[in-house]
Amino acid sequence: MSSKTYDPVPAKKVAFIGLGVMGYPMAGHLKRAGHQVTVYNRTSAKASQWAAEYGDASAPTPRQAAHDADIVFACVGNDDDLRSVVLGEHGAFAGMKAGAIFCDHTTASAAVARELHAAAQHRGLHFVDAPVSGGQAGAVNGLLTVMCGGDQPAFDAVRPTGMAFARAFTRIGESGAGQLAKMVNQICIAGLVQGLSEAVNFGQKSGIDMKLVLEVIGKGAAQSWQMDNRGGTMVDDKFDFGFAVDWMRKDLGLCMDEARRNGAALPVTALVDQFYGDVQRMGGGRWDTSSLIKRLSGSRG
Numbered sequence: 001m002s003s004k005t006y007d008p009v010p011a012k013k014v015a016f017i018g019l020g021v022m023g024y025p026m027a028g029h030l031k032r033a034g035h036q037v038t039v040y041n042r043t044s045a046k047a048s049q050w051a052a053e054y055g056d057a058s059a060p061t062p063r064q065a066a067h068d069a070d071i072v073f074a075c076v077g078n079d080d081d082l083r084s085v086v087l088g089e090h091g092a093f094a095g096m097k098a099g100a101i102f103c104d105h106t107t108a109s110a111a112v113a114r115e116l117h118a119a120a121q122h123r124g125l126h127f128v129d130a131p132v133s134g135g136q137a138g139a140v141n142g143l144l145t146v147m148c149g150g151d152q153p154a155f156d157a158v159r160p161t162g163m164a165f166a167r168a169f170t171r172i173g174e175s176g177a178g179q180l181a182k183m184v185n186q187i188c189i190a191g192l193v194q195g196l197s198e199a200v201n202f203g204q205k206s207g208i209d210m211k212l213v214l215e216v217i218g219k220g221a222a223q224s225w226q227m228d229n230r231g232g233t234m235v236d237d238k239f240d241f242g243f244a245v246d247w248m249r250k251d252l253g254l255c256m257d258e259a260r261r262n263g264a265a266l267p268v269t270a271l272v273d274q275f276y277g278d279v280q281r282m283g284g285g286r287w288d289t290s291s292l293i294k295r296l297s298g299s300r301g
Contacts, residue, residue, distance in 0.1 A: 004142035006033040009160040015039070015065040015072040017085050017092060019046045022105070022132065022139045023075035026165040029142045030073070031056055033164035040065035040085070062086070063095035071158055072096060075105040075132075078250060079112040086116055093123055101126040103158045105146070107186075107247075109254050110176035113149060117175035126154035129175065130162070131182035135243050143167045147185070149177035183255045189289070190252060190272040192226045197293035200234050204297070210235045230290040237297075242288035249276050 011034045016027035019041040031037045031054045038057040041047040047058035059065035062085040066072045072092050076082055082104060086092050092102060102120060104113070104127070113129035120127035128150035138144040146162060146169040148155050155171040162169050172181045199222075203210040214231040217223070233239070252273040259266045275295055284291050 004029065006164055007160075009033070009163075011035055012070040012161050013038075013068060014161065015059075015062075015069040015092070017041075017062050017065060017072065017074040018076040018081075018106075019050055020075065020077075021136045023073075024050060025136075025139045025142075026073070026075060026105070026144075028054055029165040030161070033161075035161065035164070038065045038069070061090040061095075062092040063090045066092040066095040066100070068097055069100060071161055072100065072102045073105060073162070074102070077106070079108045082106050082108050082112060082116070087119065093119065093125060096123075096125050098124040099126070101128060101154050101158050103128045103130050103162065105130050105132050107131045107182055107251055107254070108179060110149075110179040110183075110258060113176045113179050117150060126151065126157075127175070128154050128158055129178040130158075130169075131178055132166075133182065133185050136241075139165065146170065147172050147178045147181035149173055149175050149179065149181075151175075179254075180258070183251070183258055186248070186251045187255055187266065187269050189226065190248070191268050192224055193230070193289055193292050194268070194272045194275065196224070196226050196231060197234065197290070197296060200231065201293055201296040204235070226290070230288070233288075234290050234293050237294075239284070239287035239291040239294070242290070244286045245276050245279050245289060245291060246285040248289045249273060249280070252276070 013036045014030055015038045016023060017040045019039060027037055027039055038059050039047050039050050040059050040062050051058040076085055117127040128148050130146050130148045132144040132146050134144040142165045144166045146166045148171045159169045172178055200210055203213055211232060218227050252269060255269060256266060275292055278295050279291050
């Protein structure tokens, strides 16, 4: 269990929709911070498990989970999943009270963020796009970095509550800006992981002690989070943890779709996305993103 300490904030009635590897612990942090939490998950057994573990409520639909909540948090798979829990007769918007805030932690498109922001405004609600970085460990430890897009008053209202699972909760700009910032994050990671993969493979082919090399160069200009947290496991050929290749390909697809709209060139990102496709064909769709090295080393997990 996380040793996180929580700043005292007024208790809110909140909902959390989507109890995957990220959402389950995020909702737990909200409960431990003193908020009243009702959860919804597409697989109802997971919601019942969470409710039993944390001593709070689950609901059979997003609409019922969102009823009378001050803030509705969500973390689901993609644009279509998000629309399915937000819109329609049983969606969260149908159950939310006037002035309530929907805070979406899904990594989705900027376009769907703007679409749902407009739909929320039409209903007298608020919508904040708030994708996260930090992976499963960040969610478990309550140390996620949250990048937000939306109206300043809605952001100001949601931030103190959201800090239950975050170490940084920052407004980047208007609706969609949070998703764009997450795309920048994923573009950075794709290039870093490929470079680290090539470096580790090069060192191993050269016969030098790569654990020692990473320790040494990790104190210099080559240092990165990926090197510190994934370099050693890449040397050990361990990939059964962390952020899955399938998820990264989804995220890079969002990046390249947006780049086609805004005219940005993403040559390295496009190449690394193809490399992740190779990893998927090797059976590594659920391996950690650092498994890019397996294309080079030819090893099998």
